[in-house]
Amino acid sequence: MDEAAGYTGVALELLKRAGAKPGDRIRITRSDGRVFEGILMPRYALSAKPIIVVKLDNGYNVGLRVDEKTVVEVVKTRETILKEAAAGAPAAIPLLEETPPEERRPRITILGTGGTIASKVEYETGAVRPAFSAEEILEAVPEVGFIADISARVVMNILSENMRPRLWEKIVDEVAKAIEEGADGVIVAHGTDTMAYTASALAFAFRKLPVPIAFVGAQRSSDRPSSDAAFNLIAATLVAAKAPFAEVVVVMHGETGDTYALAHRATRVRKMHTSRRDAFQTINGRPLAKIYPFERRIELIDEPLRSRGAEELEVANGFEEKVALVKYYPGMEPEIIDFLVDRGYRGIVLEGTGLGHVGEWLVESIRRAVEAGVTVVMTSQTLFGRVNMNVYTTGRKLLQAGVIPAEDMLPEVAFVKLSWILARTSDPGEARRLFAMNLAGEITSRHTVDLYPRWPH
Structure with a gap:
């Protein structure tokens, strides 16, 4: 990785002067006297804007506008942080490791349907808007660039309550196209309200599937401190790139904190709360997998129906609207x-x-x-x-x-x-x-007592 990946202009000069590289813990003292400290993140989207992206101790990325009077200092190098972590020292912020150069980076396609993939904050104005291009996604959530090569395109731009069966067909076609073009996994960004319907539609339409399809959304927009957008997208990228299964899943927060996400089988999931980050739950079954985004780890919970790479793509598209x-x-x-x-x-x-x-x-x-x-x-x-x-x-x-x-x-x-x-x-x-017939895991032949939620858990 370049020592100051993605940075140009004043931001690049400041980082070079400090000898800072992505993964280092840095302190930024701006000309207005405000001080920020966190992990320097790469900017995969080349931009002339004088902005340095750091991950704060609360886990959120922030873009800091800098100028010639800004002071950048390296508090601790990435190598030191990793050595301390290896020795058992607690890390303030979990780090994602770069894919080793000898490994081929997975190719992931992100398809936008109108739900927020990631929100791009215009730091000059404070405005928030959806980020749909690959460059904007990587700038807003640079962690996904550590996991895979990302391409992105907009399929449609609608509110999820306006989804219709004929639009499911369009999404099926676009996902199939991405797989035929060589994607190792596909992410469908979708509004949460009807996401389970659309995910279920794809589970039936793809009769055979060689790679995972991960639906992802956000319960809270990224301009809110409690936003789940970035965390969910990182988890979905891990599933699309690394999961051993080839199924349609919904990937969302598994609990209210930022510990793990869950991959729910598309034909088993329902949104069970209007606003909680862990609103999605598997019904009459178990989630397919638990995802630890910052550890880059996927833990299988249930037996997959299909394994990655075991089948050739087979699509049966089409839905009756009556x-x-x-x-x-x-x-x-x-x-x-x-x-x-x-x-x-x-x-x-x-x-x-x-x-x-x-x-x-x-x-x-x-x-x-x-x-x-x-x-x-x-x-x-x-x-x-x-x-x-x-x-x-x-x-x-x-x-x-x-x-x-x-x-x-x-x-x-x-x-x-x-x-x-x-x-x-x-x-x-x-x-x-x-x-x-049980066509996509929608029927469970036997229920065990632990499938029903009880209080206390």
Whole structure:
């Protein structure tokens, strides 16, 4: 690495004068008298702006504007820090090691869909805007440059609540293109609100997959002190570059601090909190892996469905938009089912109560829907556990009416799966057969007691 990688102009001169290189702990005394201390980070994006990037002791990067009167001092060299760490001394800031030169650096493609990949702070104005180019990403989160060679492009720029099945198809195409171009892993930056839907869609669309696809987002924007954007992106980059599995996963904070992230299987994950950094949880299963970004370590928790490099890419793209996800509520009228049938909907996923029930007055409307060729699926609002429609009378009536039980699938996963299936077949019998198959880890055959969260943990 160049001694002052990415720096130019005044910033480069100051660093050369101090003999500072990335990884050194430096002290910057600005002309306004303010003093900052932290680890010098490289600027992978060449820029003439007089800014030096340091990682503060709280773990966040900050860009400091400098001028000719700024004083830069090396407090401790990188080599000394590493020697002390090897001897057991606690490090104020965990460091990422550069990929050894004899190793080929993984090639990672980041695709932006409108969620913030990383936010670029304009240090002159304090404004924050999304950073979509590879150069901006590396400048905002330089740690990812230690892990892989990054390329990035924008697929779309929408709020995640505006995601639609036809846009899932576009993302599938772009991910497939990146893999065909030689990417060792793909990151999809996505808004958190509907990220699990899109990730699930890709899990069904990629029938065979040679590399990981990691969805990532941020619960809190990077202009906030508690932002999770950089941490999540570093974790997702590690998964895309180094994970031994080839699956579609959602990579987000595993706890409220900056200790580890979790890789959740796409067909098992749900956003469970509006604002917590660890909002995403695996339901009816275990996360696939635990990621320690600053240790560059991935710890498998569950058995992968696919191993990296074991398969050739195979894509089955396409989703039927005439599928509805309907939450049952007390007093729900049959006209809702009738309306969907009359409007030409080909599939209905019901979020029933408990083991998979709705009011018995809906049974006849559901029967007419099935007789009209509509595929009707039953899930449970409880999320945890499994649908069992053989226990009570209403459940048995629904089975007799032709309703398909969704086992232990999340309602939104059942919705995505049915959308994918109905784009493949118009035969209700074939749709039923495919829905009963475990296609992407969406069905767990056996539940153990530890899969249900309890308090205290």
